[in-house]
Amino acid sequence: MEKYSALKLIRHALESNRKWPRAWRRPEPARQYDAVVVGGGGHGLATAYYLASQHGMRRIAVLEKGWIGGGNTARNTTIVRSNYLWTEASLLYEKSLQLWETLSQELNYNIMFSQRGVYNLGHTLQDMRDIERRVAANRLNGIDAEVVSPEQIKAAIPIINTSREARYPILGASLQRRAGVARHDAVAWAFARAADALGVDIIEQCEVQGIDCQGGRVTGLQTSRGPIATGRVGLVVAGHASVVADMAGLRLPLESHPLQAFVSEPLRPLLDTVVMSNAVHGYASQSDKGELVIGAGIDAYNGYGQRGSFHTIEHAMQAMVELFPCFSRVRMLRLWGGIVDVSPDACPIIGKTPVEGLYLNCGWGTGGFKATPGSGWVLAHTMAHDDPHELNAPFGLERFTTGALIDEHGAAAVAH
Numbered sequence: 172m173e174k175y176s177a178l179k180l181i182r183h184a185l186e187s188n189r190k191w192p193r194a195w196r197r198p199e200p201a202r203q204y205d206a207v208v209v210g211g212g213g214h215g216l217a218t219a220y221y222l223a224s225q226h227g228m229r230r231i232a233v234l235e236k237g238w239i240g241g242g243n244t245a246r247n248t249t250i251v252r253s254n255y256l257w258t259e260a261s262l263l264y265e266k267s268l269q270l271w272e273t274l275s276q277e278l279n280y281n282i283m284f285s286q287r288g289v290y291n292l293g294h295t296l297q298d299m300r301d302i303e304r305r306v307a308a309n310r311l312n313g314i315d316a317e318v319v320s321p322e323q324i325k326a327a328i329p330i331i332n333t334s335r336e337a338r339y340p341i342l343g344a345s346l347q348r349r350a351g352v353a354r355h356d357a358v359a360w361a362f363a364r365a366a367d368a369l370g371v372d373i374i375e376q377c378e379v380q381g382i383d384c385q386g387g388r389v390t391g392l393q394t395s396r397g398p399i400a401t402g403r404v405g406l407v408v409a410g411h412a413s414v415v416a417d418m419a420g421l422r423l424p425l426e427s428h429p430l431q432a433f434v435s436e437p438l439r440p441l442l443d444t445v446v447m448s449n450a451v452h453g454y455a456s457q458s459d460k461g462e463l464v465i466g467a468g469i470d471a472y473n474g475y476g477q478r479g480s481f482h483t484i485e486h487a488m489q490a491m492v493e494l495f496p497c498f499s500r501v502r503m504l505r506l507w508g509g510i511v512d513v514s515p516d517a518c519p520i521i522g523k524t525p526v527e528g529l530y531l532n533c534g535w536g537t538g539g540f541k542a543t544p545g546s547g548w549v550l551a552h553t554m555a556h557d558d559p560h561e562l563n564a565p566f567g568l569e570r571f572t573t574g575a576l577i578d579e580h581g582a583a584a585v586a587h
């Protein structure tokens with residue numbers, strides 16, 4: 172009887188491979204994938220989706236340390252536009268905007284993309300010169316853009332304060348009518364569901380803790396849920412790119428900063444467009460639920476705390492009340508922060524790295540939500556062909572040594 176129990180125990184232990192003391196256990200075989208995307212935000216999920224849908228790859232995994240869309244993807248203020256100054260940036264963002272325009276249909280998921288227009292206000296003569304220059308550059312690149320007067324702004328947005336007596340009087344604005352907003356977390360869910368339907372493994376609660384390299388190329392990943400073997404890894408971990416790239420011995424020219432936003436109690440419809448101002452450091456739109464969605468500039472210090480300082484929010488609030496005096500009676504409901512990684516030229520890094528098979532997508536700073544489909548599309552191309560697409564070729568790491576920077580501070584800054 173005793174002998175029978177011992178045999179049963181051994182058989183059970185062999186089957187489960189769990190009851191053996193650690194030293195006797197067979198090592199866990201590494202799971203094998205053709206491509207792994209680290210980071211289950213919108214960009215990572217979009218990359219996996221396009222790898223499967225555009226490049227026919229199947230053995231793909233997305234590894235997310237928390238839950239999908241729990242990072243910046245669901246913490247941002249959802250502004251989507253493409254009116255950047257330089258040709259390289261505007262073409263990349265325009266590709267993204269074009270993908271947004273048909274994304275609900277393509278993914279069969281209502282991402283609530285609403286092209287309600289975005290106004291970037293000018294408050295000084297120099298602001299207006301910059302706006303005119305940017306609008307002219309946009310039009311040369313085939314991107315819709317126009318300069319509008321204070322009277323046109325007032326006619327479109329009756330609640331805005333266009334008084335000449337204001338501390339920062341409004342002298343005009345750029346307007347991109349095809350720009351707008353979308354529902355942020357729906358974008359992550361939509362890409363996840365579509366990628367899953369194509370066979371992509373989406374693994375949550377799986378933190379990447381190490382990157383294995385041999386002979387200058389990537390061979391796998393060490394994760395909180397065991398090792399994974401793969402020869403192709405995309406790092407899409409906004410805010411934490413330097414930390415994860417460091418696991419492969421790469422030092423990135425990025426700084427991580429908190430960026431905050433807040434929403435008001437729900438109100439009846441009163442703002443049907445998006446208004447942004449670099450000079451007063453704030454911007455606002457109204458969500459479909461009726462909340463005013465208000466964003467601020469980044470906190471000036473580096474950090475990973477997902478919360479920022481109060482004075483930044485106070486400053487944005489002052490700016491909003493100045494632009495929209497009727498907001499002074501509104502109560503605020505929620506406040507949160509995300510961690511954004513900012514590059515020296517306020518442009519992303521998307522491309523290859525000195526480690527073969529290791530690719531980067533980071534450095535979007537305050538403005539990567541708008542790029543979600545476009546960035547996934549170009550990174551998937553880069554990973555599938557081991558060569559960047561012409562749209563992301565100018566955004567490689569090497570620009571920080573060649574000096575070919577694409578400085579978008581004027582069109583990015585607080586105005587995401």
Ligand SMILES: Cc1cc2nc3c(=O)[nH]c(=O)nc-3n(C[C@H](O)[C@H](O)[C@H](O)COP(=O)(O)OP(=O)(O)OC[C@H]3O[C@@H](n4cnc5c(N)ncnc54)[C@H](O)[C@@H]3O)c2cc1C
Nearest residue numbers: 210212213214236242243244247248250379509539540541
């Ligand atoms: C307050 C705020 C307002 C913003 N407003 C706008 C806006 O209006 N318009 C705009 O275009 N952009 C905006 N942005 C920027 C935008 O949110 C980001 O650029 C964009 O969402 C980045 O997307 P992502 O998918 O790369 O990042 P994320 O959604 O952050 O995804 C990265 C994921 O990587 C995971 N991860 C990190 N480390 C690891 C690891 N070791 N292992 C596994 N997973 C890991 C994280 O958990 C996270 O889920 C804003 C950002 C903030 C914070």
